[in-house]
Amino acid sequence: MGDMSNSDFYAxxxxxxxxxxxxxxxxxxxxxxxMELRGTEAVVKLQEDYGGVEGLCKRLKTSPxxxxxxxxxxxxxxxxxxxxxxxxxxxxKTFLQLVWEALQDVTLIILEIAALISLGLSxxxxxxxxxCGAAAGGVEDEGEADAGWIEGAAILxxxxxxxxxxxFNDWSKEKQFRGLxxxxxxxxxxxxxxxxxxxxxxxxxxxxxxxxxxxxxxLLPADGVLIQGNDLKIDESSLTGESDHVxxxxxxxxxxxxxxxxxEGSGRMVVTAVGVNSQTGIIFTLLGAGVEEEEKKEKKxxxxxxxxESNQIKVKKQDGAAAMEMQPLKSAxxxxxxxxxxxxxxxxxxxxxxxxxxxxxxxxxxxxxxLLMSAITVIILVLYFAxxxxxxxxxxxxxxxxPIYIQYFVKFFIIGVTVLVVAxxxxxxxxxxxxLAYSVKKMMKDNNLVRHLDACETMGNATAICxxxxxxxxxxxxxAVQLYVGDVHYKEIPDPxxxxxxxxxxxxxxxxxxxxxxxxxxxxxxxxxxxKQVGNKTECGLLGLVLQxxxxxxxxxxxxxxxxxxxxxxxxSVRKSMSTVIKLPDGSFRMYSKGASEIVLKKCSHILxxxxxxxxxxxxxxxxxxKKVIEPMACDGLRTIxxxxxxxxxxxxxxxxxxxxxxxxxxxxxxxxxxxxxxxxVPDAIQKCxxxxxxxxxxTGDNINTARAIAIKCGIIHPxxxxxxxxxxxxxxxxxxxxxxxxxxxxxxxxxxxxxxxxSSPTDKHTLVKGIIDSTMVDQRQVVAVTGDGTNDGPxxxxxxxxxxxxxxxxxxxxxxxxxxxxxxxxxxxxxxxxWGRNVYDSISKFLQFQLTVNVVAVIVAFTGACxxxxxxxxxxxxxxxxxxxxxxxxxxxxx
Numbered sequence: 076m077g078d079m080s081n082s083d084f085y086a087x088x089x090x091x092x093x094x095x096x097x098x099x100x101x102x103x104x105x106x107x108x109x110m111e112l113r114g115t116e117a118v119v120k121l122q123e124d125y126g127g128v129e130g131l132c133k134r135l136k137t138s139p140x141x142x143x144x145x146x147x148x149x150x151x152x153x154x155x156x157x158x159x160x161x162x163x164x165x166x167x168k169t170f171l172q173l174v175w176e177a178l179q180d181v182t183l184i185i186l187e188i189a190a191l192i193s194l195g196l197s198x199x200x201x202x203x204x205x206x207c208g209a210a211a212g213g214v215e216d217e218g219e220a221d222a223g224w225i226e227g228a229a230i231l232x233x234x235x236x237x238x239x240x241x242x243f244n245d246w247s248k249e250k251q252f253r254g255l256x257x258x259x260x261x262x263x264x265x266x267x268x269x270x271x272x273x274x275x276x277x278x279x280x281x282x283x284x285x286x287x288x289x290x291x292x293x294l295l296p297a298d299g300v301l302i303q304g305n306d307l308k309i310d311e312s313s314l315t316g317e318s319d320h321v322x323x324x325x326x327x328x329x330x331x332x333x334x335x336x337x338x339e340g341s342g343r344m345v346v347t348a349v350g351v352n353s354q355t356g357i358i359f360t361l362l363g364a365g366v367e368e369e370e371k372k373e374k375k376x377x378x379x380x381x382x383x384e385s386n387q388i389k390v391k392k393q394d395g396a397a398a399m400e401m402q403p404l405k406s407a408x409x410x411x412x413x414x415x416x417x418x419x420x421x422x423x424x425x426x427x428x429x430x431x432x433x434x435x436x437x438x439x440x441x442x443x444x445x446l447l448m449s450a451i452t453v454i455i456l457v458l459y460f461a462x463x464x465x466x467x468x469x470x471x472x473x474x475x476x477x478p479i480y481i482q483y484f485v486k487f488f489i490i491g492v493t494v495l496v497v498a499x500x501x502x503x504x505x506x507x508x509x510x511l512a513y514s515v516k517k518m519m520k521d522n523n524l525v526r527h528l529d530a531c532e533t534m535g536n537a538t539a540i541c542x543x544x545x546x547x548x549x550x551x552x553x554x555a556v557q558l559y560v561g562d563v564h565y566k567e568i569p570d571p572x573x574x575x576x577x578x579x580x581x582x583x584x585x586x587x588x589x590x591x592x593x594x595x596x597x598x599x600x601x602x603x604x605x606x607k608q609v610g611n612k613t614e615c616g617l618l619g620l621v622l623q624x625x626x627x628x629x630x631x632x633x634x635x636x637x638x639x640x641x642x643x644x645x646x647x648s649v650r651k652s653m654s655t656v657i658k659l660p661d662g663s664f665r666m667y668s669k670g671a672s673e674i675v676l677k678k679c680s681h682i683l684x685x686x687x688x689x690x691x692x693x694x695x696x697x698x699x700x701x702k703k704v705i706e707p708m709a710c711d712g713l714r715t716i717x718x719x720x721x722x723x724x725x726x727x728x729x730x731x732x733x734x735x736x737x738x739x740x741x742x743x744x745x746x747x748x749x750x751x752x753x754x755x756x757v758p759d760a761i762q763k764c765x766x767x768x769x770x771x772x773x774x775t776g777d778n779i780n781t782a783r784a785i786a787i788k789c790g791i792i793h794p795x796x797x798x799x800x801x802x803x804x805x806x807x808x809x810x811x812x813x814x815x816x817x818x819x820x821x822x823x824x825x826x827x828x829x830x831x832x833x834x835s836s837p838t839d840k841h842t843l844v845k846g847i848i849d850s851t852m853v854d855q856r857q858v859v860a861v862t863g864d865g866t867n868d869g870p871x872x873x874x875x876x877x878x879x880x881x882x883x884x885x886x887x888x889x890x891x892x893x894x895x896x897x898x899x900x901x902x903x904x905x906x907x908x909x910x911w912g913r914n915v916y917d918s919i920s921k922f923l924q925f926q927l928t929v930n931v932v933a934v935i936v937a938f939t940g941a942c943x944x945x946x947x948x949x950x951x952x953x954x955x956x957x958x959x960x961x962x963x964x965x966x967x968x969x970x971x
Contacts, residue, residue: 100134101125103157106283106347110298110354114328121300121329128302128325132345135284139302139345142268142286150282157283160297160349173242183234183504190234194227230499237504240512245527265296266593268343283346290341290593294334297346298353301329304342305645311335340645341591434507437923438499441930445498448934453491455942457484490941497933506922514911521907522882522899530877530894532919535912536858537769537877539847540905541840544775544782546881547862547902548789549751552608553616555623557713557748559704561685571624577687579624581744585718586621587628589655589667590614592637596622616749617669617716642731644738646670654738656723656731664723668738672705672746675717681742689742704746712784713748720744751785758790760903765790767909774832774840778802782833792830800831803839810842822846840871848876860905862897863889879905 112120125131132139136149143149168176177183264275268286278296281287287299289307301307301323308320309331320338323331331344334355350356460483464470472480511532515525525531545551558565560582561575571579594610596618608615621628635657641664642656652670659665668675682692708715719741723729729737761771771791775782779802786792792800801809806829810821826847832839840861847857861868861875872878872892880893881900890896897904 099136099156101131103348103352106157107352107357109300110330110332110348113330117328117330118326128300128329128345131300131347132284132302135345135347137284137286137345139286139343140268141271143270143282143284145269150280153282153284157348158350158352159279160281161279168246170242170246173245174238177238177241177245183237187231187234190227190230194224194231234504237508240508265293281346281349283349285346287344287346288341289331289337289344290591293337295331295337297333297350298348299331299344299346301325301331302343302345304340305643306340307337307342308339309335310338434503438503441498441500441927445495445934448498448938449491449495452494452938452941453487456487456490459942460487494934494937494941497937498930500926500930503923503926506926507919510915510918510922514915518895518908518911521911522897522901522904523908523911524882524896524898525894526896527894531908532912532915533858534860534877534895534908535914535916537860537909537912538855538857540764540769540771540860540862541774541844541847541871541875542771542862542902542905543864543868544773544777544785545751546864546883546900547897548757548773548785549753550605551612551751551900552605553612553619553714553749554752555616555620555747555749556752557708557711558620558745559700559748560745561683561687563685564704568620568623571626574624575683575685575687578683578744579626581683581720582718583621583624583626583628584631585667585669585720585744586617587631588635588640588657589653589669589718590618590628592632594618612751613714613716613749617718617747620747620749642666644734650674650734650738652738658725662725664725664729666721666723666737668719668721668741669716672715672717673701675719675741676700676705676743676746678739679717679719679741679743680739683742683744692743700746708746708748709780710784711748711750712781712788713750714781716747716749718744718747753785753788754901754903756901756903758788760906761790763906764909767913769909770830772830772832772843774835774843776835777833779831779833782831786831797828798830799825799828800833801829802834803832803836804834806832806835806839806843810846817842817846819846819849823850823852826850827852837868837870840868841874844871844874848874862902862905863893864900868892877908879908 109117109120109124121127121131125134129139137143178187265278265281266273266288267276267281268274268288269276273288276285281297286302287297289295295309302325304324307323309323311321311332321328323329323342332355333348333353348354348356465472511529514531518525518531542548555568558568561578574582591610591614594614596615597607597609599606606619608619618628639657640655641658644650644652644654646653650670651674652668654666654668656664656666668678676697679692679697681689682696684690705715721741731737764771771789773782773786773789773791777785779800783792783800786800787794792798806825809825810817812818812821822842823846826843829843832843835843840863844859844861847859850857858876860877860879861871862879862881863869863872864881868880868889869892872880872889877895878893880890880896882890882896882898883900895908
């Protein structure tokens, strides 16, 4: 199925349409048209045609509470009728396509032409001495004439070697990439209810009729209708382009679409469309079919050059289509822009790498010089022949001798071609390809999966790196590092024995109960690894604090399971806090709250003191706490979370809907400072980059204070230096004119000193990368590498000279737009890529020094030999062999 095109897959689904209605109460087409509706219109349609969500569940033979039974026959039937939850990728490039691409190199084309001419003319035998004159005859040794084909054949063989090595390397890396993609897809799981049990399923195994549990942070894997939701807000920007979060509820707007993000709340939905039948799948099916039709039109009536361009475009589009599987719509947005871009230029993503550009220029220059020398050789030989025969010997031009003269002139042409062939460095492409292939193989061991050979050497030229923060410079694992409890500010997590017992118990209970029960810390996959964090990262950091305090949250959750929670006020952007109410054994109620410290502290009227007793928390105390605790934590780049509680009497029971009164008059237990720690190896890696002349810039969506603190810890910025640390708003103010247009002159005033760009949008990142690349204020063009993991990083990754995508946290679109995939999501792996790139450069430089010296000497020897002896015989070959051997030995010593 993976080899089936999207349009074929879509057609197959349509052919099955006749069987749909018979098996279930609704067909695929009915469900597809239902999912195209929004808001009130969707609610009315659901109510009128299906009897609401419950009626829809009955038709799909599923239970809104218990889900599907999970019988394999039923699941198989659903997959057959409604389709599987995957969008088949386009076919990868074939080996022959990769061979054809490799053959387009200018140096190889020059070699091919020279080799074919040399090979063709090697079968021509010149005349011996005749009455028509033999001044330039010089009969070749019979054995030498017989071996004349070896030169051309050897060059062709070297071309074949280069092409096969390049094509095989690209093919194997593409295969590795596809394998990495499928492995990651298998690891992507989602929570569904089957047989009354909540289980984690691979995304591809979800079927129509499944009841999926959704929570904030989730990426929806299929289309569905909301059954029940709590303050649910969805980011549909991947579909609509609008950044506003859409509020979803069962009675107003229950339609949930695949590829969209849950930003707030939680809920349950019944899956109504999967794979190519989901809204994202429909768009990508049409996109894939449209591309194919366009390519067919492009192919008709075009010259060969046009066909080559069309093939390049097709190959690139197929690459883009392969990214459609998990987050299709986001790449669709970029698709239109890409189409415009591709129409402007025929080159696929980047025209040429830096090394390719230099080598192509060198090859053309060598070709011109060789052509000039060969032309001079031919002219000298022809003049010598004419002067010797018709002036010195005073022989008349006899008509019967014309064929003989032509044969001489052909021989002179062969000598000229020989000089040209000697001038072209046939070993250069092979040396470059072998160096790149070797480096790519080594880079794989250093966690760099190189998708395009040229990215390796381009990285050796890198002068700037624009890096993400989360997951690349940091561990992407929130960790509690500071604690304020009992009027004491601990700069490190203390031993539990020094904390007041009452405060410790309340703290542990508050975190264990007032966190999503789906958030857990699991044992590491590998021995010696870090524990796995599942769920919300901030809550994982707080649960980690419980474990650091030598307590366990799971027994508390077992004692008070999720269904016994009396009332939950879920986190949202208005509350900026989460609260959970439980009923105590004596019938009274206790509410635990946690949230942003500046929000929760305002609602606190009491605080636990050093012995765990309540004391009044006056406004003066709050101000002092902000200055002495909250602000110092924020300056260290920490996110501050306040944990609090409140007790309620059971008689009378509080009005839980009156939030303003309920979420008030709290007692503060503690303030926790959590951070996403910098990876231990990052500061050293950044220092190496800076020593190597590479400027590292952090581009992040985080706030400017946190970004600045992390940048200092990483060593990107040093206090006292002249640098810029600005947010996206200020960046745009500086680079845009009164009309809102970006001006290169303005960017040139910003980027040299810019080190941190915070609160940045995908557009800001792309603008910065483009501005640095297009800048002409420095003599040598800046070579920019970009790291990214999200779909929104796609434009910047494409624009960069080298794009690095994260192999673990990266989305499919980011990986498809990239040149190198960091299989360990680690910045230090980028340093290894720079090292190997520069190693390739050194190797090629040394080879060029040898090769060009040999070629220059060889051309001079061939030229003088031909002009003096009127042939290119064993004398010339002997000279060239001797010089080559000497220089080879000398170069070997230099390399060692």
